[in-house]
Amino acid sequence: MNPQFKKGVLELCVLSLLKQGDKYGYELTEAISKQMSIAAGTLYLVLKRLNDEGYFTSYLVESESGPARKYYRLTDKGSKHHTSLKNDWYTFIEQVDQLIKENPND
Amino acid sequence: MTKEKYMNTLRDRLNQLNIEGREDILNDFEAHFTLGKQNGHSDEELMESLGSIEEILESYENLQSPNDEKILIDGHDQKKEFTNKITTIDISARHADTKITTSKDNGFHVDLYKEGRFLERMSHALIAYQEEDVFYVKVLPLFPHKSSGQYDLSIQVPHDLPNLILNTSSGDGILKNITVQEIRINSASGDFRLLDINSERVDIEVASSDFQLIDVRGDMYIRSASGDFQIEQSNGENFNYQSASGDLKLNGDYETIHLNNVSGDINAQLKTIKQMHISNVSADIHVKIENNNDLLISSSTLNGTCEAYQFGKDLMLKQLGQVQMGEPKTQIKLKTISGDIRLDLE
Numbered sequence: 001m002n003p004q005f006k007k008g009v010l011e012l013c014v015l016s017l018l019k020q021g022d023k024y025g026y027e028l029t030e031a032i033s034k035q036m037s038i039a040a041g042t043l044y045l046v047l048k049r050l051n052d053e054g055y056f057t058s059y060l061v062e063s064e065s066g067p068a069r070k071y072y073r074l075t076d077k078g079s080k081h082h083t084s085l086k087n088d089w090y091t092f093i094e095q096v097d098q099l100i101k102e103n104p105n106d
Numbered sequence: 107m108t109k110e111k112y113m114n115t116l117r118d119r120l121n122q123l124n125i126e127g128r129e130d131i132l133n134d135f136e137a138h139f140t141l142g143k144q145n146g147h148s149d150e151e152l153m154e155s156l157g158s159i160e161e162i163l164e165s166y167e168n169l170q171s172p173n174d175e176k177i178l179i180d181g182h183d184q185k186k187e188f189t190n191k192i193t194t195i196d197i198s199a200r201h202a203d204t205k206i207t208t209s210k211d212n213g214f215h216v217d218l219y220k221e222g223r224f225l226e227r228m229s230h231a232l233i234a235y236q237e238e239d240v241f242y243v244k245v246l247p248l249f250p251h252k253s254s255g256q257y258d259l260s261i262q263v264p265h266d267l268p269n270l271i272l273n274t275s276s277g278d279g280i281l282k283n284i285t286v287q288e289i290r291i292n293s294a295s296g297d298f299r300l301l302d303i304n305s306e307r308v309d310i311e312v313a314s315s316d317f318q319l320i321d322v323r324g325d326m327y328i329r330s331a332s333g334d335f336q337i338e339q340s341n342g343e344n345f346n347y348q349s350a351s352g353d354l355k356l357n358g359d360y361e362t363i364h365l366n367n368v369s370g371d372i373n374a375q376l377k378t379i380k381q382m383h384i385s386n387v388s389a390d391i392h393v394k395i396e397n398n399n400d401l402l403i404s405s406s407t408l409n410g411t412c413e414a415y416q417f418g419k420d421l422m423l424k425q426l427g428q429v430q431m432g433e434p435k436t437q438i439k440l441k442t443i444s445g446d447i448r449l450d451l452e
Contacts, residue, residue: 039157
């Protein structure tokens with residue numbers, strides 16, 4: 001997959017996962033790298049960016065083993081952004097889908 | 107590489123790049139190692155899954171958050187003065203068509219439209235931010251694509267702009283009525299029109315983009331693979347043109363002219379010149395020069411022809427031939443392999 005393209009999609013993936021419930025960074029990278037091959041380090045930068053933009057808030061939860069975990073929670077702004085990205089995504093794949101289907105050689 | 111070395115390298119590179127919030131990023135990475143270890147992964151495995159530091163940082167530019175405090179522009183209704191700090195405006199329009207004009211209120215405005223509908227400035231499709239002395243406007247990579255609709259980027263600029271850089275892939279561009287120190291345009295296939303531009307230097311590098319430039323003042327440096335150029339009523343000191351198969355139609359006033367081309371044809375009409383070098387492989391070139399009497403013309407050709415005409419007189423330049431007229435103040439050098447060059451001197 002084109003790396004540029006994948007980075008844009010990552011944003012949508014992160015927001016979608018958080019839509020299902022609060023998660024901490026490692027959990028998010030695990031969930032996403034299970035589905036696609038992606039440098040997890042990049043994901044932390046995506047998280048930071050979305051956090052800076054106010055798409056989620058973060059809070060720390062003490063853990064019995066190891067350091068406190070930083071959980072992310074989607075804000076209303078993030079939720080709206082998610083809806084808008086999701087719509088764009090479906091429009092996009094629908095259009096690509098049309099193009100693929102119309103190819104008579106397939 | 108050990109985990110410590112990995113983290114140190116990351117810290118150094120983040121410091122070098124002066125990335126904000128780098129402590130947060132480092133903490134996230136530390137936590138990743140700790141949690142990963144608890145889940146039974148070795149440091150090596152975790153470093154591999156995080157990715158190489160250069161790979162991660164390379165993505166930084168594309169992921170960068172525009173910091174609200176740094177933003178000088180605000181939607182389409184507020185005007186902000188340019189600070190002196192900005193020396194360059196760098197625009198990446200990708201597939202969006204771009205229009206750059208001078209604003210009526212001397213403010214700086216950036217608007218993005220999709221199918222004619224205004225998109226919020228900070229939408230996922232567009233970011234604008236200042237980093238040191240450069241102001242960036244970027245149409246983001248994912249969605250703005252021809253297949254997801256027509257995007258239009260409208261940029262209104264103050265009267266006197268610093269340097270302007272415009273990059274597009276398939277997006278077309280119109281630059282109209284602007285004064286700018288230097289302009290650099292890079293485009294793959296977008297077609298451009300530049301109308302009424304005041305600049306010290308215009309640099310254009312394109313693959314297949316066609317250009318129309320009318321009333322452009324400033325030195326011109328053009329590199330084109332197959333894009334055609336039509337230039338009218340333009341002037342400056344230097345005109346430098348390199349092309350593979352694009353055609354050039356030039357009507358302007360330049361002192362020093364360099365034309366290097368392979369197979370694209372050239373038709374030029376010039377005023378007083380001081381120096382002209384033409385180097386050509388197989389194209390047809392026709393140059394008409396007004397106001398020149400004192401010339402030294404030398405030519406070399408393998409298989410083509412070089413001819414010069416003046417006042418109805420025919421001056422045939424044979425292979426490696428040389429012709430002198432009056433006091434040779436102006437030097438013209440012509441080289442062709444199999445093309446035909448014709449000079450008309452009035």
